[in-house]
Amino acid sequence: MPWQDNSGNRGGGRGPWGQPPRDPGGSGNNNNGGGGRGEPPDLEDLLQASRQRLKRAFPRGGRGGGGGGGGQGGGMPPLNKGVIGLIAAGLVGLWLFSGVYQVASDELAVVTTFGDYENVNGPGLHWHIPAPIQSVRKQQVLSVRDMPVPAANRRGGQLSPGLMLTGDKNIVDVAFIVQWRIKSDLVAPQGEEMPGVAQYTFNIDDPEGLVRMTAEAAMREVVGRNTLDFVQTEGRTDVASQTRDLMQTALDAYDAGIQIERVNLTLAEPPTNEVNEAFRDVQAAEQNQATVIQQARQYTNRIVPEARGEAQRILEEAGAYAAERTADARGQAARFNDIYEEYARAPEVTRQRMYLETVEKVLGDVDKIIIDEDAGSGVVPYLPLDQVRRQQQQGAN
Structure with missing residues (x-):
């Protein structure tokens, strides 16, 4: 058309x-x-x-601004109360949804209201009133941080930051590692206004600097109370433990919300190589001395019981011999008395008996051959009769 x-x-x-x-x-x-x-x-x-x-x-600014150009100007959809309400509801919904947040398993979230502490939330999905009313600060509370102290151990003519004065007026170069983390309490301890993670968030600006300063001060105090030998040898564990306790006490007084897990002493030596070598020689001599003393104690523990046992054995043998000789002497005396009484009654018989017993005792163990006087008239005096007898015994066997 x-x-x-x-x-x-x-x-x-x-x-x-x-x-x-x-x-x-x-x-x-x-x-x-x-x-x-x-x-x-x-x-x-x-x-x-x-x-x-x-x-x-x-x-668009006056009557003449929108009248010309009939079909040339572009336009927007008409706005009314319904559309404005939908837009406002959408914006409010987005604003409310922005308050949803997720806390990881190794984190705690500190909620603040207009910058003031509100509460602490643990791991999981949470919601807070969106900004600018409330905000959330997340902190990793389970991760342990390592801090070497001093930060740079300089040598080569310059003084090391780890040089410390001991209780016996010696200088020792000390280096150690501090392991610390944020306290993971969800509620404030008794007598405190905020839990540890909130104290860490609000009370300190430079946590690493605070830990380093506290560590150096505590270590200097502990080293200053002990001797050089104690710090370098058997007291290393005690020095580290005392340093940790002093650090924790100081940080708790600052309400820092920091937990000191461990202090590991990695270096405790004199500041120069010459002194260090001399001290190592002293340590080697002390170790050799301890080794020799230990060997001597082992030898003593082995020899003394043996000597005591040998002495006890000799004493017992001496006692047995004394008892034997005493009993034999008493028996001989009693036998002599009995023989004397018999001799007093019959001297000839007793004398003959004593003679025969003596001959029997003397000749009893002698290998002898008795030849009858009549039968031995033709026997050669040098005939080895003992050999003949032995041969006869072997032939009989």
């Missing part, structure tokens, strides 16, 4: 649906382009009406 109808009035000014054009100012009787005659709406009238509404909703 042609956009112009030549049969109409005003030089073909009717639209494609047979409707005459409207006033560009939008002053027609019906804004929907119906013309009151049941005709379909004019597309140009609809666009023009939309432009007019946008101009009224968003004026």
Whole structure:
């Protein structure tokens, strides 16, 4: 269908649906382009009406700013209370959703209200009133931090930061490592206003500097109370333990919220190489002395019981011998008395008996051959009769 109808009035000014054009100012009787005659709406009238509404909703500086250029200016959708309410609700929802936060398993979250401490939340999903009302500061409380003290142990003519004066007026070069972490209490201890993690967040600005300063001060105090030998040898563990206790006491007094886990003493030597070598020689001599003393004690522990046992054995043998000799002497005396009484009664018989017993005792263990006087008249005196007898015994066996 042609956009112009030549049969109409005003030089073909009717639209494609047979409707005459409207006033560009939008002053027609019906804004929907119906013309009151049941005709379909004019597309140009609809666009023009939309432009007019946008101009009224968003004026651009005067009457002449939005009137020209009928179909040239762009527009925005009309704003009303419903749209503004939806936008405001969306913004409020986004603002509230921004208060959701996640706390990791090794963290604690300190919640503040207008900068003041509110509470501490543990691991998990939480919500707080979004900024600027409340804010959250997360701290890692389970990770242990290592801090070497001194930070740089300089040598080569310059004084080392680890040089300390001992109780016996000697100088020792000390280096150690401090292991610390943030306290993980969720509630404040008795007598405290905030838990440790909140104290760490609010009360200190430079935690590493505070720990380093406290460590150096505590170590100097402990070293100053002990001798050089004690610090360098058997007292290293005690020095580290006392330093840790002093550091913890000082940090608790500062309400720092820091927990000292361990202090490891890594260096405790004289400041120069010459003195260090001499001290190592002294340590080696002391170790050799301790070794020799230990060996001597082991030898003593082995020899003394053996000597005591040998002495006890000799004493017991001497006692047994004395008892034996005493009993034998008493038996001999009693036998002599008995023989004397028998001799007093019968001297000849007793004398003969004593002779025979003596000969029996003397000749009892002698290998002898007795030859009858009559049978031995023809025997050669040099005949080895003992050998003959031994041969006879072997032949009998």
